[in-house]
Amino acid sequence: MPPLDETPAQKPRHKPSRAPRTAMPERDALERARDFDEVSLGYSEEQALAEANRCIQCKNPTCIEGCPVNIDIKSFIARIIDGDYAGGVSVLKERNALPAVCGRVCPQEEQCEASCVLARKGEPIAIGRLERWLGDFDLACDLEHRCAPEVGEPTGKRVAVVGSGPAGLACAGELRRFGHAVTIFESLHAPGGVLTYGIPEFRLPKAIVQAEIEMLGVMGAELVTDIVVGATHTLDELLAEEGFDAVFVGSGAGLPLFLGIPGENLNGVYSANEFLTRVNLMKAYEFPSYDTPVWRGRKVAVVGGGNVAMDAARTAKRLGAEEVFLVYRRSEEEMPARREEVHHARQEGIEFKMLCSPQEIVGHDGWVTGMVATRMELGEPDASGRRAPVCVMDSDFVIDCDTVIVALGTRSNPLISQTTPDLEVTSRGYIATDENGATNKPGVFAGGDIVTGSATVILAMGAGKKAARAIDSWLGGAARG
Amino acid sequence: MFPIVYQRQLSDSVFEMGVQAPAIARKAKAGQFLMLRVDEHGERIPLTFSDWSAEEGWIRFIFMRVGKTTHQLSHLVAGDSLADVVGPLGVPTHVEGVGRVAIVGGGVGAAVAYPVARAMAEAGNEVTVILGARNKELLILEDEFRALPLKQLIVMTDDGSAGEKGLVTAPLKSLCEAGALDHSMAIGPAIMMKFCAATTKEFGVPITVSLNPIMVDGTGMCGACRVSVDGHTKFGCVDGPDFDGHAVDFEELMSRQRVYSDLEREADADFSRECSCHR
Numbered sequence: 172m173p174p175l176d177e178t179p180a181q182k183p184r185h186k187p188s189r190a191p192r193t194a195m196p197e198r199d200a201l202e203r204a205r206d207f208d209e210v211s212l213g214y215s216e217e218q219a220l221a222e223a224n225r226c227i228q229c230k231n232p233t234c235i236e237g238c239p240v241n242i243d244i245k246s247f248i249a250r251i252i253d254g255d256y257a258g259g260v261s262v263l264k265e266r267n268a269l270p271a272v273c274g275r276v277c278p279q280e281e282q283c284e285a286s287c288v289l290a291r292k293g294e295p296i297a298i299g300r301l302e303r304w305l306g307d308f309d310l311a312c313d314l315e316h317r318c319a320p321e322v323g324e325p326t327g328k329r330v331a332v333v334g335s336g337p338a339g340l341a342c343a344g345e346l347r348r349f350g351h352a353v354t355i356f357e358s359l360h361a362p363g364g365v366l367t368y369g370i371p372e373f374r375l376p377k378a379i380v381q382a383e384i385e386m387l388g389v390m391g392a393e394l395v396t397d398i399v400v401g402a403t404h405t406l407d408e409l410l411a412e413e414g415f416d417a418v419f420v421g422s423g424a425g426l427p428l429f430l431g432i433p434g435e436n437l438n439g440v441y442s443a444n445e446f447l448t449r450v451n452l453m454k455a456y457e458f459p460s461y462d463t464p465v466w467r468g469r470k471v472a473v474v475g476g477g478n479v480a481m482d483a484a485r486t487a488k489r490l491g492a493e494e495v496f497l498v499y500r501r502s503e504e505e506m507p508a509r510r511e512e513v514h515h516a517r518q519e520g521i522e523f524k525m526l527c528s529p530q531e532i533v534g535h536d537g538w539v540t541g542m543v544a545t546r547m548e549l550g551e552p553d554a555s556g557r558r559a560p561v562c563v564m565d566s567d568f569v570i571d572c573d574t575v576i577v578a579l580g581t582r583s584n585p586l587i588s589q590t591t592p593d594l595e596v597t598s599r600g601y602i603a604t605d606e607n608g609a610t611n612k613p614g615v616f617a618g619g620d621i622v623t624g625s626a627t628v629i630l631a632m633g634a635g636k637k638a639a640r641a642i643d644s645w646l647g648g649a650a651r652g
Numbered sequence: 653m654f655p656i657v658y659q660r661q662l663s664d665s666v667f668e669m670g671v672q673a674p675a676i677a678r679k680a681k682a683g684q685f686l687m688l689r690v691d692e693h694g695e696r697i698p699l700t701f702s703d704w705s706a707e708e709g710w711i712r713f714i715f716m717r718v719g720k721t722t723h724q725l726s727h728l729v730a731g732d733s734l735a736d737v738v739g740p741l742g743v744p745t746h747v748e749g750v751g752r753v754a755i756v757g758g759g760v761g762a763a764v765a766y767p768v769a770r771a772m773a774e775a776g777n778e779v780t781v782i783l784g785a786r787n788k789e790l791l792i793l794e795d796e797f798r799a800l801p802l803k804q805l806i807v808m809t810d811d812g813s814a815g816e817k818g819l820v821t822a823p824l825k826s827l828c829e830a831g832a833l834d835h836s837m838a839i840g841p842a843i844m845m846k847f848c849a850a851t852t853k854e855f856g857v858p859i860t861v862s863l864n865p866i867m868v869d870g871t872g873m874c875g876a877c878r879v880s881v882d883g884h885t886k887f888g889c890v891d892g893p894d895f896d897g898h899a900v901d902f903e904e905l906m907s908r909q910r911v912y913s914d915l916e917r918e919a920d921a922d923f924s925r926e927c928s929c930h931r
């Protein structure tokens with residue numbers, strides 16, 4: 172690994188360019204809305220260099236605090252400027268095992284980029300796009316030439332990681348760096364968690380997820396799919412019978428919420444989880460070459476305003492829907508989805524029906540034919556600080572549709588807590604931990620969505636890494652890290 | 653990969669298969685199920701354990717050939733393997749202290765009824781089994797049931813080619829009338845379970861039904877398997893598959909089972925065209 176101490180900022184040569192932020196090339200909206208290929212094409216080398224050269228290499232780089240895992244953004248950009256791309260990858264991998272993923276899906280505009288000094292002028296460095304470019308540079312190399320974080324001397328300790336989403340993967344990678352043996356148990360047949368079954372191909376190609384996960388194999392982490400912890404093995408069995416010295420639980424928040432309104436069990440009503448799982452994990456968009464079917468609606472109503480709703484709506488469009496409506500209780504301003512996703516969705520022809528609250532799903536012969544919704548208006552700000560929507564009297568109307576996708580969010584799956592009675596959970600069923608990820612149960616740690624509720628990829632990764640350090644000290648390696 | 657160690661054909665369209673899966677075999681209980689995927693392009697489908705051996709590390713299941721995946725499965729033999737087997741899933745059937753119980757197994761439901769009847773008998777209950785099939789050829793596991801310590805085995809066929817001629821609800825009704833039951837259970841096609849529920853309701857005999865909604869993950873992640881029980885939405889895979897038969901909305905279940913009928917026919921037709929063998 173190249174030394175990181177020599178900061179290129181000390182070199183007088185770098186003169187930041189005054190050019191505007193480099194745009195990301197994207198495929199034409201109408202063309203891309205018909206297939207599952209990636210929407211954003213990524214920078215070319217010239218574009219990456221142009222963008223990197225805009226960075227002023229601040230003495231006190233504020234960008235770094237904006238990143239939940241504190242990537243040394245200034246140095247990785249300096250490496251790009253110097254043409255030392257492999258060096259840039261090493262800087263990224265010091266902190267983030269999945270740069271090609273995070274560069275694509277992090278809400279950068281609220282994180283690193285929001286904290287860049289140039290953000291004040293409205294043109295922060297496109298940190299995410301540069302990270303993606305370096306991540307892709309690394310993945311384009313043969314496996315043996317890719318940047319592999321160094322693995323620690325074997326400690327003789329074994330750790331089980333439950334779940335192969337971002338939290339579990341980050342924890343496993345970090346544990347390998349400490350030298351502990353790691354086995355990851357995944358309940359589905361493919362690893363990656365939401366990266367694999369939730370976020371669609373056109374936003375995050377599965378080949379990239381698999382390639383990043385491959386690196387963990389190179390680092391010596393073992394992955395076992397088809398094991399449901401809580402069913403195939405309980406947590407206690409992993410510790411007592413399977414010989415693990417500690418366990419990390421990164422099982423995510425996978426239990427879908429429904430509206431609880433009449434008609435919700437009609438044919439044609441999906442949870443976003445089911446719809447996206449059928450399409451992404453099971454590849455239903457390639458039916459019948461893949462065996463799993465999905466109902467391709469002509470008029471699709473998606474309920475919700477987050478990233479999940481955007482993904483479901485854009486996926487429905489790609490499956491051939493003529494019209495896709497996004498039905499959200501509040502106004503566009505309050506939508507929790509990333510601006511970029513909202514923008515892409517609009518470009519692709521998704522229709523926004525804001526300030527509408529579903530009351531009932533109506534059907535004929537067991538199938539959805541429409542959704543009754545009430546118009547809303549914004550009242551006083553509620554506890555969350557957002558203005559609460561209130562019903563407009565007598566404003567019910569029918570949205571004509573044959574498919575409804577409910578994207579209201581998810582809760583924790585109780586499989587593990589139910590079979591581990593002495594594991595403390597919160598009133599909402601999430602696993603309770605201290606700030607380092609330790610649960611009340613000795614040797615059991617947790618992190619990611621199963622602790623916080625649905626959050627982001629990078630926060631889950633941060634939690635996984637933090638827990639790995641706590642596990643390491645619990646196993647007696649406190650001197651390291 | 654999960655190696656297939658055993659395969660036999662029970663009737664024209666029903667097969668039994670054994671797979672080496674030691675971790676699952678150690679945990680399986682009557683009434684639980686597994687999810688399997690034949691290969692990389694395959695669908696995940698749920699099948700109930702018909703038998704298992706914790707010592708030898710195998711599990712068995714019985715399936716009826718109804719569509720593409722089960723058709724594909726029917727072509728596999730010992731020495732082949734399955735891409736994925738996951739389990740044991742679902743809540744085991746409650747077998748302790750049930751008392752005098754009648755278990756109805758209709759069609760391939762007999763496969764699910766078999767381990768349940770065995771576990772119920774082992775737990776000291778007085779077990780009557782009612783097996784139903786359209787005809788003698790479709791009747792499965794009769795010998796296996798006869799080998800269990802049952803109070804009685806009643807066989808019903810639609811055409812009278814084996815046992816009595818008639819529907820399973822007839823003997824179920826007689827047992828209810830005679831006041832011979834503390835509990836009942838029905839496992840089979842939704843329509844049969846619906847009629848069994850109606851039959852027992854009249855006499856106030858509780859009934860457990862084992863539901864088979866469409867599933868994707870089988871672990872509570874997708875909600876494809878939702879069923880209405882007493883007006884509440886439940887997930888078949890984690891809250892069930894056993895539910896109170898008097899509270900289940902069978903019409904909804906049957907409707908939801910048909911969501912993909914057209915697509916499934918298309919997939920199976922494609923497969924049958926490619927597959928040269930016409931077993």
Ligand SMILES: Cc1cc2nc3c(=O)[nH]c(=O)nc-3n(C[C@H](O)[C@H](O)[C@H](O)COP(=O)(O)OP(=O)(O)OC[C@H]3O[C@@H](n4cnc5c(N)ncnc54)[C@H](O)[C@@H]3O)c2cc1C
Binds near residue numbers: 364370424479
């Ligand atoms: C559709 C969608 C789009 C999103 N878009 C973004 C985005 O653009 N940017 C962003 O930052 N975040 C996004 N998120 C949120 C982000 O994906 C999650 O916050 C993150 O994946 C959480 O990581 P995790 O490791 O905690 O859990 P998950 O990613 O949920 O992984 C958990 C894993 O554990 C497995 N598992 C569960 N239970 C068991 C068990 N009992 N035994 C064994 N394995 C088990 C699961 O199968 C899964 O693979 C999105 C989420 C969704 C659903």
Ligand SMILES: Cc1cc2nc3c(=O)[nH]c(=O)nc-3n(C[C@H](O)[C@H](O)[C@H](O)COP(=O)(O)OP(=O)(O)OC[C@H]3O[C@@H](n4cnc5c(N)ncnc54)[C@H](O)[C@@H]3O)c2cc1C
Binds near residue numbers: 695
């Ligand atoms: C908990 C549970 C236990 C079951 N146990 C058994 C068993 O022991 N033996 C047995 O023969 N069958 C069992 N079934 C039914 C079995 O899963 C279906 O017959 C099988 O999935 C059909 O797949 P296919 O591709 O061959 O047929 P398809 O042509 O795909 O489907 C035929 C019919 O099977 C049902 N079905 C299809 N896909 C699924 C799915 N993913 N999940 C559930 N049902 C589906 C639908 O009603 C469909 O119309 C069980 C189902 C459940 C939910």
Ligand code: SF4
Binds near residue numbers: 238267278279283302
């Ligand atoms: S990991 Fe995410 S937040 Fe951190 S620098 Fe990269 S894009 Fe920004």
Ligand code: SF4
Binds near residue numbers: 225227228
């Ligand atoms: S704050 Fe912005 S300009 Fe300064 S070093 Fe970080 S990315 Fe470069």
Ligand code: FES
Binds near residue numbers: 868
């Ligand atoms: S099968 Fe997905 S939740 Fe039951």
